[in-house]
Amino acid sequence: MSWAQAVTKASTVPGLGADTSLRPAAEKLLHARFADLRAAEARALHHCDANAVHAFRVACRRLRAAIKVFGKKRLRALDDRIEHLQDVLGDVRDFQLQVRWLSRHHAGTSDARKKLRGAQQRLRKALALWSRRSEPLLLREAARVHGGGRLGGSRARKRLRKRLRDLRREMRKEGQLDPAAAHRIRIAAKKLRYEAELLRDAFDLDDTVAALADVQSTLGDLHDADVRLREVAKDKRLAAAARAERRRGEVKARAALRRLARRASSLHDRL
Numbered sequence: 001m002s003w004a005q006a007v008t009k010a011s012t013v014p015g016l017g018a019d020t021s022l023r024p025a026a027e028k029l030l031h032a033r034f035a036d037l038r039a040a041e042a043r044a045l046h047h048c049d050a051n052a053v054h055a056f057r058v059a060c061r062r063l064r065a066a067i068k069v070f071g072k073k074r075l076r077a078l079d080d081r082i083e084h085l086q087d088v089l090g091d092v093r094d095f096q097l098q099v100r101w102l103s104r105h106h107a108g109t110s111d112a113r114k115k116l117r118g119a120q121q122r123l124r125k126a127l128a129l130w131s132r133r134s135e136p137l138l139l140r141e142a143a144r145v146h147g148g149g150r151l152g153g154s155r156a157r158k159r160l161r162k163r164l165r166d167l168r169r170e171m172r173k174e175g176q177l178d179p180a181a182a183h184r185i186r187i188a189a190k191k192l193r194y195e196a197e198l199l200r201d202a203f204d205l206d207d208t209v210a211a212l213a214d215v216q217s218t219l220g221d222l223h224d225a226d227v228r229l230r231e232v233a234k235d236k237r238l239a240a241a242a243r244a245e246r247r248r249g250e251v252k253a254r255a256a257l258r259r260l261a262r263r264a265s266s267l268h269d270r271l
Contacts, residue, residue, distance in 0.1 A: 008036075008039075008040070008055050010032070010033070010036060010062055010197050011032040011033075011035060011036050012032075012201075013025070013028045013029055013032050013201075016028070016029075016151060016201040016202065017151070017152070017201055017202060018150060018151060018152025018201075018202040018203070019150050019151075019152065020150060020151040020152075020202070021149075021150060021151075022070075022146055022147060022148060022149045022150055022151055022153065022155075023145060023146070023147035023148075025151040026069075026070035026145040026146060026147075026151075027142075027143070027145055029066055029070065029198055030063075030066045030067070030070055030071070030142055030145060031142065033059070033062050033063040033065075033066040034063060034138075034139065034142065036059045036062060036063070037056075037059040037060065037062075037063050039059075040052070040055045040056040040058075040059035041056060041059075041127070043055065043056070044056040045127075048092075048120070049096070050093055050096040050097060050100065053089055053092050053093045053096065054093055056089055057086055057089040057090055057093060060082050060083075060085055060086035060089065061086060061190070061194055062194050062197065063082055064079055064082050064083065064086070064194075065191075065194035065195050065197070065198060066198055067079055067082075068195075069156070069159060069195055069198055069199075070145045070146055070198075071141075071144060071145060071146075072144040072145065072146060073144075074141055074144050075138070075141045075142065075144045075145070078134070078137060078138050078141060081130070081134040081137075081138070082134070082138070084126060085126050085127070085130050085134070088119070088122050088123050088126040089123065091119040091122065091123075092116065092119045092120055092123050094119075094227070095112055095113075095115050095116035095119050096116060097224060098112045098115075098116075098228070098231065099112045099113055099116055101228060102238075105237075105238055105241055107232075107235070107238055150202075151199065151201075151202040152199070152202030152203060156199050156202060156203075157203075157271055159195060160192070160195065160196065160199065160203065160267075160271055161271050163188070163191050163192035163195055163196075164192060164264060164267060164268060164271065166188045166191070166192075167185070167188040167189055167191075167192050167264060168264055168268070169188075170184045170185045170188045171185055171257065171260070171261060171264070176254075176257060177222065177250050177253055177254070179222075179223070179226045182219050182222050182223065182253070183219075183223060185215070185219060185257075186215070186216055186219035186220060186223065189212050189215045189216050189219070189260070190212075190216050192212055193209060193212035193213060193216060196208055196209050196212065197209055203270070203271075205267075207263060208263050208264075208267050211256075211259050211260045211263040211264075212260065214256045214259065214260070215253070215256045215257060215259075215260045217256075218249065218252045218253040218256045219253055219256075221249045221252075221253075222246065222249045222250065222253055225242060225245050225246040225249055226246070228242045228245075229242045229243065229246065
């Protein structure tokens with residue numbers, strides 16, 4: 001299991017099902033995602049290592065998914081504020097991984113550490129803006145959720161079908177593990193996963209979420225390897241190590257994609 005798979009799971013809301021009225025379900029799930037984000041922020045502020053930063057970033061993604069699924073226009077219009085925080089966290093995480101990898105391979109880290117310090121400074125500014133302005137505004141608008149129908153109704157089913165269709169289309173294309181293709185599959189899997197987490201109790205999606213998380217993690221490791229290859233291309237020793245890691249990652253990714261293909265076919269039949 002890669003370290004990225006160890007991210008804290010999303011909070012569950014007990015008592016939800018397909019027939020639960022949409023509005024109370026949406027409010028509870030949205031506030032659960034806010035609570036997860038605050039907990040992840042507290043952990044990252046206490047110990048800002050790669051695991052904590054990654055968990056914080058995932059909490060941002062989960063909150064964004066909840067807003068997109070349940071939020072009305074004014075709430076959805078605030079998505080770019082969370083996206084900005086997520087992007088800055090991503091920069092910090094990338095340089096943390098770079099320093100870690102270079103250290104493990106006994107290579108110089110001074111340039112990567114300098115870039116990491118710059119990214120951490122940008123993160124501090126982003127967190128100050130988030131806590132003073134963005135978070136209070138989002139919490140005020142959190143009541144603006146869709147209220148008609150059921151959690152497992154036609155609206156939610158339609159969203160899942162679209163996300164699943166997008167993912168299966170990407171998975172049917174040639175060269176799944178080529179960098180660009182793998183990135184597109186990972187993005188499609190990510191979008192379906194975080195929405196499926198919200199609707200898992202309405203559509204019995206636990207196995208689907210697990211398969212999506214597995215693919216997201218293995219393809220994420222491939223993406224990190226591809227970035228690393230570009231960074232160390234001029235160093236024969238480091239490039240050889242990066243290519244070897246990429247090849248090992250491909251084996252895991254192929255297996256994960258096969259499992260997801262079976263699960264996606266089953267979900268398609270049920271939806």
